[in-house]
Amino acid sequence: MNQPTIVVEEYIQAIYALAAHGKMVKAVHLSDKLGSSPSTVHSTLSRMQRDDLILFDEKKNILLSDKGSRLANQLARRHRLVETFLCDHLGIPWQEVHQHAHILEHGLTPLIEEKLYLFLGSPKFCPHGTPFPGEDSALPEKMITLDQVQAGQRFKVILIDESLEDNKELMRYFWEHQIKPQAIHQLSNINIITQSLQLSSPEGETHIPFEVAPKIGVLLL
Ligand SMILES: [Zn+2]
Numbered sequence: 001m002n003q004p005t006i007v008v009e010e011y012i013q014a015i016y017a018l019a020a021h022g023k024m025v026k027a028v029h030l031s032d033k034l035g036s037s038p039s040t041v042h043s044t045l046s047r048m049q050r051d052d053l054i055l056f057d058e059k060k061n062i063l064l065s066d067k068g069s070r071l072a073n074q075l076a077r078r079h080r081l082v083e084t085f086l087c088d089h090l091g092i093p094w095q096e097v098h099q100h101a102h103i104l105e106h107g108l109t110p111l112i113e114e115k116l117y118l119f120l121g122s123p124k125f126c127p128h129g130t131p132f133p134g135e136d137s138a139l140p141e142k143m144i145t146l147d148q149v150q151a152g153q154r155f156k157v158i159l160i161d162e163s164l165e166d167n168k169e170l171m172r173y174f175w176e177h178q179i180k181p182q183a184i185h186q187l188s189n190i191n192i193i194t195q196s197l198q199l200s201s202p203e204g205e206t207h208i209p210f211e212v213a214p215k216i217g218v219l220l221l
């Protein structure tokens with residue numbers, strides 16, 4: 001097969017990201033996520049099936065084939081490498097590297113990927129804390145999610161779930177309030193009225209909506 005096109009790579013990434021949350025992936029989810037018409041999605045998926053990157057089950061759910069999974073892992077690794085490079089070496093803001101990496105990652109050859117990995121000192125996590133493929137065990141065993149923290153407890157932020165990285169406003173808010181790996185906060189109040197968790201740190205107060213809390217990994221101190 002020829003090299004996959006950028007469009008195909010983006011579909012693979014979208015399927016991988018949706019499936020990572022235990023979701024059954026259907027064509028309609030891809031058209032929502034990628035902003036493509038149903039007919040475009042349909043014809044791209046047909047090509048991907050022909051090239052043995054995806055399969056359909058009897059309920060029309062889309063599954064990655066072994067070959068598709070290998071490509072997805074490779075793309076995830078490239079994405080996290082480029083994010084790390086942009087953040088640590090080019091000074092691109094932490095909350096923006098995701099968008100830039102999405103463009104740059106498609107241009108990496110295997111040699112650049114390998115050299116970049118060594119140049120960066122064999123990183124295990126992207127700047128938002130997501131482990132590289134195969135490095136899941138690098139996350140602390142005792143990591144819990146923010147919704148499991150009780151009022152009064154102090155914790156260190158470990159992971160901002162990758163699904164939140166697309167939300168630019170939220171990422172900027174996280175950055176401004178230091179909701180990022182290694183930052184330390186205390187859960188000062190659980191506010192049922194505003195449906196949010198109030199955090200405090202020396203830098204000030206932060207409010208995290210209940211719905212976002214399960215997507216933030218933390219370690220109790
Ligand atoms: Zn990202």
Ligand SMILES: [Zn+2]
Nearest residue numbers: 083126127128
């Ligand atoms: Zn990231």
